[in-house]
Amino acid sequence: MDFHFSPEEKAFRQDLRAWLKENVPPDWEGVFLEEEEKEWRQGREFVKKLSDKGWVAPSWPKEYGGMEASPALQLVYNEEMGYHRAPIGSVVQAVGYIGPAILAFGTEEQKKQHLPPITAGEIVWCQGFSEPEAGSDLAALQTRAVKDGDDYVINGTKIWTSNAHRSDWCILLARTDPAAPKHKGIGFFLVDMKSPGITVQPIINMANVHSFNQVFLEDVRVPKSGLLGQENQGWFITIMALDFERSTLVAAAISMAKRNLDELIDYCKETKVNGGTLLDNPLVRHKLAEMTIEIEVGKYMVYRVVSLQARQEPGSIEAAVCKLYNTELDVRVANTGIQILGLYGQLQRDSKWAQLMGRFQKSYMYALAMTVGGGSSEIQRNIIAMRGLGLPRR
Incomplete structure (x- = not known):
């Protein structure tokens, strides 16, 4: 497995990163806020801008609005979108696994009907x-x-x-x-x-x-x-679709966790406590180091799945491992933030005392939900045990 990105992939990362810094709404707070009407509208406007660049679904064929990007370039895209908390919630399901299922199993009529409106940012699935x-x-x-x-x-x-x-x-x-x-x-x-x-x-x-x-x-x-x-054939299609979900969406989630941790580290560097900073506390440093290591592990799990996809090799077991580890890691990162922030960590973003926009309190609740969505942690363990280790069902 080659851990290096090509010059083309590195250039795309820089272009995308610069564009995101310029186009993510300046008042965007991130972390699953698109449920609210104002943020939903902001997200839809952002997706239209993304569509104008041809960046809604990079890995899709050009005839349906994609770039025919390699799995590695798609990984770069997912990482940057996650780290910058890009407001793409309205298309994340359609791009992550619904569109790929239609590409793999749909008729030409179904592809022409459903895929271009997704990449144009016109419809929600x-x-x-x-x-x-x-x-x-x-x-x-x-x-x-x-x-x-x-x-x-x-x-x-x-x-x-x-x-x-x-x-x-x-x-x-x-x-x-x-x-x-x-x-x-x-x-x-x-x-x-x-x-x-x-x-x-x-x-x-x-x-x-x-x-x-x-x-x-x-x-x-x-x-x-x-x-x-x-x-x-529905169950077979579903398994394939969920493999896409587990491998593509987790890349964005792990990058979002990395962004949360980076901001938490900056907070600890700046916050004064007992004549020093929070970062002077060895327990805090130890916990931040632990989360940094775990995020790196999760990132390379994603890279492993992407490398299998690039070689068109089976990767359902690796995708299950990736989903299990990284969604449970999101819970640990959010909990670490709450513990370090103390009582402030439990405040919602609308409180004047909330730190870091109350992000860790909300992240924790959503992280728990993500261990269930797309196949619960228990289901992932069963998949790993039976398909990966050959253990009996009972």
């Missing part, structure tokens, strides 16, 4: 996977899709659907063959969120913001052209 009775055990889903002429009629409920209230389209899993084993009889659908029969109900999360939703589907008609891949 959401994910309809989890259900009230099927969360981590995703294959236990109960939503049904029944053929009726040239359509599928879908009935069921989805939950924890981020940005469903703002989305134009949804990728949705539904059971197409109830008699088949639970991993076999699933279809992967592309659903217009304006379809009759779809009701979106908000869920307010523990950070007191509306990002999640419950989605009810009652006799929703989806044309056969809305089926991605073959009728019962």
Whole structure:
């Protein structure tokens, strides 16, 4: 594995970094604030600027608005976007794994219909996977899709659907063959969120913001052209899509954790305590050093996955290891910030006493959620144990 970036990749990093410093909104505070209306609008405006540069989905083919970038250049992009806390939440799912799934399994008609609007920053996608009775055990889903002429009629409920209230389209899993084993009889659908029969109900999360939703589907008609891949191929497509999610989105997350840690170190250098600075405390220095080392480990886990992708080699086990380690690392980094900040670390950003914009308090809550989203830590451990180590299911 070559740990060095090419001259082209280094030049792209410098260009992108300079552009981000100039174009990320000056009042942008980062860290999952796009749930709020003002920040959502800022994010959408930013994505349009990104689209004008052709930088929404660098690795995609040029005919769909991409740059045909290598996995390594895409990694550079993900790192810089994460470190600068770029407001790309409205397209992160579409670019991270929905688009790649359409590229891999879609018809030419589906690609032409759905991919250019993503890279143009014109539409928002959401994910309809989890259900009230099927969360981590995703294959236990109960939503049904029944053929009726040239359509599928879908009935069921989805939950924890981020940005469903703002989305134009949804990728949705539904059971197409109830008699088949639970991993076999699933279809992967592309659903217009304006379809009759779809009701979106908000869920307010523990950070007191509306990002999640419950989605009810009652006799929703989806044309056969809305089926991605073959009728019962949905689970296979989902596994591939989640591998993309785990490997691409984690790169941005680890860079965001690095930015949080860098700012925490600067805070410790500047904050006076007991005649010295926080950084003079050996316990603080030890903890900051520990997190610095762990972030470096996480970064090179990402690099390992990218190197496999570049050689078109299987990497689902490595992606699971990467997702498990780095999402749990995000929790440790956020908790370190809260512990070092003391009581200030528990304050929300709207408090006049909040330090570092209350970032660590909110980061901690979201980091916990990220250990569940995209496949929980328990699921990742099962994948590693069974597929990677060959251990029995029980």
